[in-house]
Amino acid sequence: MNEENKMNVETTEKAETAANTSGGEFANFDDAQEFEKEMEARRAKIEADKLLPPDPDALLEVRHLNKYFVLKKTFFKQIPLSTLKAVDDVSFTIKKGETLGIVGESGCGKTTMGRTVLKLHQPTGGQIFFKGQDITNFKPKEMKALRTEMQIVFQDPYSSLPPRSTVGDILSEPVKVHGIVPQSEIKDYVMNLMEQCGLRDYYYERYPHEFSGGQRQRICIARALAVNPKFVVCDEPVSALDVSIQAQIINLLKKLQIERQLTYMFISHDLSVVKYISDKIGVMYLGSMVEFGKKEDIFSRPHHPYTIALFSAVPNPDPDEKTHRILLSGDIPSPANPPKGCKFHTRCPRAKEICKHIAPKYREFEEGHFCACHFPEE
Numbered sequence: 001m002n003e004e005n006k007m008n009v010e011t012t013e014k015a016e017t018a019a020n021t022s023g024g025e026f027a028n029f030d031d032a033q034e035f036e037k038e039m040e041a042r043r044a045k046i047e048a049d050k051l052l053p054p055d056p057d058a059l060l061e062v063r064h065l066n067k068y069f070v071l072k073k074t075f076f077k078q079i080p081l082s083t084l085k086a087v088d089d090v091s092f093t094i095k096k097g098e099t100l101g102i103v104g105e106s107g108c109g110k111t112t113m114g115r116t117v118l119k120l121h122q123p124t125g126g127q128i129f130f131k132g133q134d135i136t137n138f139k140p141k142e143m144k145a146l147r148t149e150m151q152i153v154f155q156d157p158y159s160s161l162p163p164r165s166t167v168g169d170i171l172s173e174p175v176k177v178h179g180i181v182p183q184s185e186i187k188d189y190v191m192n193l194m195e196q197c198g199l200r201d202y203y204y205e206r207y208p209h210e211f212s213g214g215q216r217q218r219i220c221i222a223r224a225l226a227v228n229p230k231f232v233v234c235d236e237p238v239s240a241l242d243v244s245i246q247a248q249i250i251n252l253l254k255k256l257q258i259e260r261q262l263t264y265m266f267i268s269h270d271l272s273v274v275k276y277i278s279d280k281i282g283v284m285y286l287g288s289m290v291e292f293g294k295k296e297d298i299f300s301r302p303h304h305p306y307t308i309a310l311f312s313a314v315p316n317p318d319p320d321e322k323t324h325r326i327l328l329s330g331d332i333p334s335p336a337n338p339p340k341g342c343k344f345h346t347r348c349p350r351a352k353e354i355c356k357h358i359a360p361k362y363r364e365f366e367e368g369h370f371c372a373c374h375f376p377e378e
């Protein structure tokens with residue numbers, strides 16, 4: 001962790017502890033010491049987890065990952081005055097060939113997490129292991145070698161392609177930069193890739209503005225796959241597209257996953273899409289992972305009240321089946337000033353006094369099924 005980030009985390013932690021133990025926060029709560037104990041236990045767990053060897057089964061393993069953005073600094077830019085915890089103590093693993101779906105409301109930190117695991121943002125704290133190697137503090141030069149293994153497909157196919165380059169140039173460039181095939185074979189390699197991604201060969205000479213959204217997203221997918229990656233973060237790859245085109249792109253991603261044995265992190269706020277494509281699901285709320293597990297477990301036995309409310313909003317195709325939609329009251333709080341204790345307590349139908357003061361532990365309920373709630377649905 002660099003000096004600025006370290007200071008950032010320490011200042012935020014001190015301010016939090018002071019705010020919670022100075023009496024104000026615990027005015028109606030007789031156990032301020034429990035908060036201290038809980039904070040201490042959490043710090044001890046983070047330190048203990050640092051010593052664990054990487055999970056041999058995981059392609060990507062993330063431990064206690066934080067990404068904080070500094071919003072305001074002192075006049076001489078030495079000390080951060082306020083920080084936004086876009087990703088706050090997130091841990092999970094993804095095995096080779098799996099798809100992890102990440103869901104949550106807008107602003108909950110999905111994109112920041114996707115970019116941080118690829119080291120497009122430097123993490124503020126925590127560890128990232130890729131193929132058993134700790135890449136948390138890799139320098140840009142070391143990351144360049146890994147860029148062929150980790151790629152991203154962005155949300156907006158309109159702004160993520162350079163307007164003045166032809167499709168051929170866009171797809172050839174990463175192949176050249178990373179020396180994937182000899183110079184003389186680049187054109188054949190790109191043509192073959194275009195065919196796999198459902199792009200006609202005469203598109204090679206055309207410019208991005210000549211294509212529809214779905215075709216552009218195919219070009220973005222082909223560009224990400226040009227370097228033969230193992231792991232791809234798909235950040236809302238279909239949310240800017242028509243429903244009929246969405247299905248084509250999702251099916252293309254599934255086909256390519258089988259052909260190339262890809263591992264995906266699939267970020268979306270469309271639960272039906274996530275349900276279709278994912279093996280595991282992570283539910284995020286204000287920067288924290290509130291529930292994580294296998295798709296079947298999460299859909300059939302959700303534990304967290306936020307997951308239950310979120311899933312109750314998925315439209316049911318059977319008109320005879322009754323749905324019980326749970327409406328959450330209130331707006332999503334600002335991530336720059338999240339509620340103390342459990343971040344969800346201001347909107348939670350089950351919230352009790354303890355939820356206002358102490359953040360719940362992230363516990364494993366069944367094998368591989370984690371949830372952070374004081375009063376989960378059993």
Ligand SMILES: Nc1ncnc2c1ncn2[C@@H]1O[C@H](COP(=O)(O)OP(=O)(O)OP(=O)(O)O)[C@@H](O)[C@H]1O
Nearest residue numbers: 069084086105106107108109110111112113269335
């Ligand atoms: N570079 C940045 N500087 C400061 N704050 C940022 C930065 N990038 C993201 N944020 C903040 O971090 C929080 C999480 O943003 P993020 O884009 O990760 O959310 P998201 O879940 O992907 O949202 P959406 O579903 O709308 O794409 C937001 O409050 C956002 O304003």
Ligand SMILES: [Mg+2]
Nearest residue numbers: 110111112236
């Ligand atoms: Mg996003």
